[in-house]
Amino acid sequence: MRKKLSAFKATLPVATHLRTLVSSSVILVLTFLTGSVSAAADGPTDNQAQSVRPMPPPGIKIDDAVRAELQAEYDKLHILVEDLRKLKDPQRVKYLPDVEIFDKAVAIALNEDGFFEPRDVESARKLIREGTERALQLAGNNSVGWRLRMTDSGATVRGYRSKLDGSVQPYGVAWTSAKPSTRADVWCRGRAEKGLELQFIAKQLSSPDPLPSPGVLMIYPLGRYCNANKLAGEVDTLEVIEHAIAEYKIDRKQIAIRGFSMGGAAAWHLAVHYPDRWFAATPGAGFSETPQFLKVFQSETLAPAAYEQTLWQMYDCDKWALNLKNLPTIAYSGAIDKQKQAADVMAQACNDLPDGDAFELTHIIAPDTAHKITPEARDDIERRLNLIHSLGKYAELPKKLWFTTYTLKYNHCHWLTIDRLEQHWKQATVKADLTINGDIAVVQLQPTGVQELTVEFDANSLPESVTHLTFVFQDATPANFDYSSRVVTRRSDLSWQAKWRYDAKDKIWNRVSPLEQDVSLRKQHNLQGPIDDAFMDSFIFVPPSTTGQHPAIDAWVQSEMEHAVTQWHRQMRGDVRIVKADQLKEADIKGNNVVFWGDPKSNPKLTEILEKLPLKWTDRELSMGTNKVDASKHVPVMIYPNPLAPGRYIVLNSSFTYREYDYLNNARQVPKLPDWAIVDVTTAPDARWPGKVIAADFFDEDWKVKK
Numbered sequence: 001m002r003k004k005l006s007a008f009k010a011t012l013p014v015a016t017h018l019r020t021l022v023s024s025s026v027i028l029v030l031t032f033l034t035g036s037v038s039a040a041a042d043g044p045t046d047n048q049a050q051s052v053r054p055m056p057p058p059g060i061k062i063d064d065a066v067r068a069e070l071q072a073e074y075d076k077l078h079i080l081v082e083d084l085r086k087l088k089d090p091q092r093v094k095y096l097p098d099v100e101i102f103d104k105a106v107a108i109a110l111n112e113d114g115f116f117e118p119r120d121v122e123s124a125r126k127l128i129r130e131g132t133e134r135a136l137q138l139a140g141n142n143s144v145g146w147r148l149r150m151t152d153s154g155a156t157v158r159g160y161r162s163k164l165d166g167s168v169q170p171y172g173v174a175w176t177s178a179k180p181s182t183r184a185d186v187w188c189r190g191r192a193e194k195g196l197e198l199q200f201i202a203k204q205l206s207s208p209d210p211l212p213s214p215g216v217l218m219i220y221p222l223g224r225y226c227n228a229n230k231l232a233g234e235v236d237t238l239e240v241i242e243h244a245i246a247e248y249k250i251d252r253k254q255i256a257i258r259g260f261s262m263g264g265a266a267a268w269h270l271a272v273h274y275p276d277r278w279f280a281a282t283p284g285a286g287f288s289e290t291p292q293f294l295k296v297f298q299s300e301t302l303a304p305a306a307y308e309q310t311l312w313q314m315y316d317c318d319k320w321a322l323n324l325k326n327l328p329t330i331a332y333s334g335a336i337d338k339q340k341q342a343a344d345v346m347a348q349a350c351n352d353l354p355d356g357d358a359f360e361l362t363h364i365i366a367p368d369t370a371h372k373i374t375p376e377a378r379d380d381i382e383r384r385l386n387l388i389h390s391l392g393k394y395a396e397l398p399k400k401l402w403f404t405t406y407t408l409k410y411n412h413c414h415w416l417t418i419d420r421l422e423q424h425w426k427q428a429t430v431k432a433d434l435t436i437n438g439d440i441a442v443v444q445l446q447p448t449g450v451q452e453l454t455v456e457f458d459a460n461s462l463p464e465s466v467t468h469l470t471f472v473f474q475d476a477t478p479a480n481f482d483y484s485s486r487v488v489t490r491r492s493d494l495s496w497q498a499k500w501r502y503d504a505k506d507k508i509w510n511r512v513s514p515l516e517q518d519v520s521l522r523k524q525h526n527l528q529g530p531i532d533d534a535f536m537d538s539f540i541f542v543p544p545s546t547t548g549q550h551p552a553i554d555a556w557v558q559s560e561m562e563h564a565v566t567q568w569h570r571q572m573r574g575d576v577r578i579v580k581a582d583q584l585k586e587a588d589i590k591g592n593n594v595v596f597w598g599d600p601k602s603n604p605k606l607t608e609i610l611e612k613l614p615l616k617w618t619d620r621e622l623s624m625g626t627n628k629v630d631a632s633k634h635v636p637v638m639i640y641p642n643p644l645a646p647g648r649y650i651v652l653n654s655s656f657t658y659r660e661y662d663y664l665n666n667a668r669q670v671p672k673l674p675d676w677a678i679v680d681v682t683t684a685p686d687a688r689w690p691g692k693v694i695a696a697d698f699f700d701e702d703w704k705v706k707k
Helices: 005-009 064-085 090-095 097-111 119-139 197-206 232-247 262-273 291-296 306-312 317-326 340-351 375-391 531-536 551-572 586-591 604-612
Strands: 154-161 168-175 184-188 217-221 255-260 280-284 330-334 362-366 400-405 416-421 428-437 440-448 450-457 468-473 487-489 496-503 508-511 539-542 593-596 621-624 627-630 634-641 649-652 676-680 692-697
Touching: 064 097, 064 119, 090 097, 090 119, 097 119, 097 154, 097 168, 097 197, 119 197, 154 197, 154 232, 168 197, 168 232, 184 232, 184 262, 217 232, 232 262, 232 531, 255 262, 262 280, 262 317, 262 340, 280 375, 291 340, 317 340, 317 400, 330 340, 330 375, 340 362, 362 375, 400 416, 416 428, 428 450, 440 450, 468 496, 531 593, 531 634, 531 649, 539 551, 551 634, 593 604, 621 634, 621 676, 627 676, 627 692
Parallel strands: 184 217, 184 255, 255 280, 280 330, 330 362, 440 468, 539 593, 593 649
Antiparallel strands: 154 168, 168 217, 400 428, 416 450, 428 440, 450 496, 468 487, 496 508, 621 627, 634 649, 634 676, 676 692
16 A cells, blocks of 8 residues: 555654654645745855755745635535545546646645745635636536637646656646647746746646747646756656647647747757657757856856766766757857857757767847847747748658767667667767668668667558668678678568667677567666666655664664655655555556665565675675675665566665755756765765765666676
């Protein structure tokens, strides 16, 4: 049985109770940080790790009578929602999140200091009315009119249930009257520290901005609050798109990724990491990488550990600039906006690409303009975007691909998939060329830093006349190589697929038999780390069930798990699902990434798999490779493939790894720890680290300790 933290608290020994977290009837009520809010959203004043302002900021006090009135009206809505949750017919289950988002938004505002402006009171009233109306419609099984009929003009807010934590999440939809189209633009929002569910939903219902071009459906993700659509926010964006495709007549090939400010940063990130998901990208302002932006915009002095610097490559878009050759991109900046730096960096990266791959990035610059989009620039961007769409290139099979990656997390571009790297976090690149001549199609591949790749074409991709697909690799293949092995025929469903593996000894690319079943333990897509990757899919926490080997470790685990639950709620706008060790079922293990908290004594489920991990942990000593430390003062945090569930992770003693200091500037919000770390708990956790990190590293490509 899954429990919230308030229920889990009662299962621990008194000595190891978590500090009280008050639970409302709907959602955990969490108060964590207090303090004043600076006038600026970020800047040099936010470089002090010892005096971090809270995120979200404190709210304002509202009149007691007004609060009582809102609470009474909310209680009526909540009763309706609770009644709907008891109904199991598919129609009501499907559309229940469209109602629950209003319940959640108002509950958070009332119980978690979530009123920031006087107008938020009227917004709460509006959400209660809308939620009640929807609940009554759904209870009566009437037409769900809030979906927004495609022949109408207007705006609405939809809800879906996230795979990450089972929470309901909202997103906005807007439409202007015109002949219906199958195109959708995804607009990633700017930084809004006071933009929680209440404020977001109210804005999307009344005045979504920007409005879409005629004939275009605009989709506005919440993005799990204020993270530039990275990590859980990235998953939110992708889940929103899938939900919208299922609900509206959207062609997934006709989606543009767009945004400004923090949303511009999101658009850069989603463009370079998923270059085949969009027909175009229009990033405006924001940031495109971490170190240079923090120096320019934040005036921050950086002193990263080697693994931190390595992890920057995950989201430093300039390192991925080659991928924009696959994607029409229109960058925008105000001429006197500090955030012009983002597009300048990307323009330089595109210009500096080697081997004849350099190209000019289209960069619209509004003169004498700070941090806004001028009407003239907006019109120009829309004109260019509409022209790109009108060309219809999205419907054509691309004949040339350029793809680079640093991690198998992002490994796909159209008909090319990279399955294995020589080494994670080192640049890997594939250039691919498809030519068709009569009954023969030829795929030329130029891989660098890649050990295994797959080329796949759907049944309707290549002309029916094609009978053979020939592969040519630009490598040092011996002259006596039998090239007939590189000729591939059509499969039984009329599709084409060929997987290739590099033999470094003979310097030959050999085709992998389609009958081969590779069960080896190795890094692969969605099973490659770092620790934060576990929280980009469904996950659960398994807490300790008794006292552990050492009081200091117990106290640290208690504090850090509480911190993890609190911060997931505050920053990722959901609630961690917690399953007690003695109630953990096989379905829980196979269906989720499992986070074990505690040590071998306090968490029996951890003990069961410990011998299958590259970690030795007794009551006296903790060792990872050559790193051996006193177990009474140190704790491991790590990610590893779950020995009990292929394709799933186990995590020890960690949630997402950036902390309060990093909330204050979105460019900081990148993974802070690699695949494993050893933490000295005699140094207290702070706004940057869970303690003193005395050792940390990535596992190798076979999930082995490097040293």
